[in-house]
Amino acid sequence: MKRMIAGAVVAAMTVVMAATPAQADPVRALQVKLKAGKGVQFRDVTSLLQNKDKITFLWRTGKWQFGGKGVVASDITADYKQYGGAMFDLMRGLKGGRTIWVNGRSWTRVPGGRYEEDFLGLTGGHVGAYSQLVNPAEPATLKLLLKGAKKVRTYSGRLTQAALWKVSPWFRASSTFSRGARVVVRYRLTLGPDHLPRELVTSHPAAGHVGAGIEVGDGRFSTKTTYTGWGSKVRISTP
Numbered sequence: 001m002k003r004m005i006a007g008a009v010v011a012a013m014t015v016v017m018a019a020t021p022a023q024a025d026p027v028r029a030l031q032v033k034l035k036a037g038k039g040v041q042f043r044d045v046t047s048l049l050q051n052k053d054k055i056t057f058l059w060r061t062g063k064w065q066f067g068g069k070g071v072v073a074s075d076i077t078a079d080y081k082q083y084g085g086a087m088f089d090l091m092r093g094l095k096g097g098r099t100i101w102v103n104g105r106s107w108t109r110v111p112g113g114r115y116e117e118d119f120l121g122l123t124g125g126h127v128g129a130y131s132q133l134v135n136p137a138e139p140a141t142l143k144l145l146l147k148g149a150k151k152v153r154t155y156s157g158r159l160t161q162a163a164l165w166k167v168s169p170w171f172r173a174s175s176t177f178s179r180g181a182r183v184v185v186r187y188r189l190t191l192g193p194d195h196l197p198r199e200l201v202t203s204h205p206a207a208g209h210v211g212a213g214i215e216v217g218d219g220r221f222s223t224k225t226t227y228t229g230w231g232s233k234v235r236i237s238t239p
Helices: 002-019 026-033 139-145 161-167 169-174
Strands: 038-050 053-066 071-080 097-102 105-109 115-118 149-151 154-160 184-191 197-205 220-233
Touching: 026 139, 026 220, 139 154, 139 161, 154 161, 161 169, 161 184
Parallel strands: none
Antiparallel strands: 038 053, 038 220, 053 071, 071 097, 097 105, 105 115, 149 154, 154 184, 184 197, 197 220
16 A cells, blocks of 8 residues: 555656746757857847936947857947037047948948948947947856846846956957956846847946046946847848
8 A cells, every 4th residue: 555655646746747847948048049040139228327317328229140159240220329428528429320240340331331341340339339238149148147136037136347258259349348347237137938038238337438537427328128039030241
């Protein structure tokens, strides 16, 4: 009788375990999408938060093309609005427009419709350095973000730009920050039901963009990015 009861308990536990879905792995879900010729679309909005004010000045739409390990090309169009004031005075000369980045080289469209190559090879041109620098389409970067505090499908936390520089090719190709930057980035990542990134909000001190001794207050640049069409067909070529 005892053997029969024990056998029944084991059988019941086996049924329960089989009926319980395995914990989904967002990194694995992303890796499945990283195929040549596939990609994702995104849209982001960047604002300066200072003295209880929110000044939205940069809007971008774009798409990434994947390779086997991450992003190999991007096509980004930016709309930039120039304001006056301490931080914005230092940003004069920035322009929006379309920037195409392919395997470490980038070209920005200039008046007349032609493209000029950017000698720095920045993914979003110079204005892009003020926008979303964190790329959750990179497995190593996504893994870093998932270390934050979790609430349902949302992860939040802080990380240094030095940590991003170490793991993220996209960050290194998008930012003018040095690899030793100790600037702290706050983030909130939300996954969709498919366990892929749906929304990412990041912010970092505006002072990180200027040299020592230049006073720009305690403002922060905040960027909200949304992602759609993971695994859709994307083809980006040099202009």
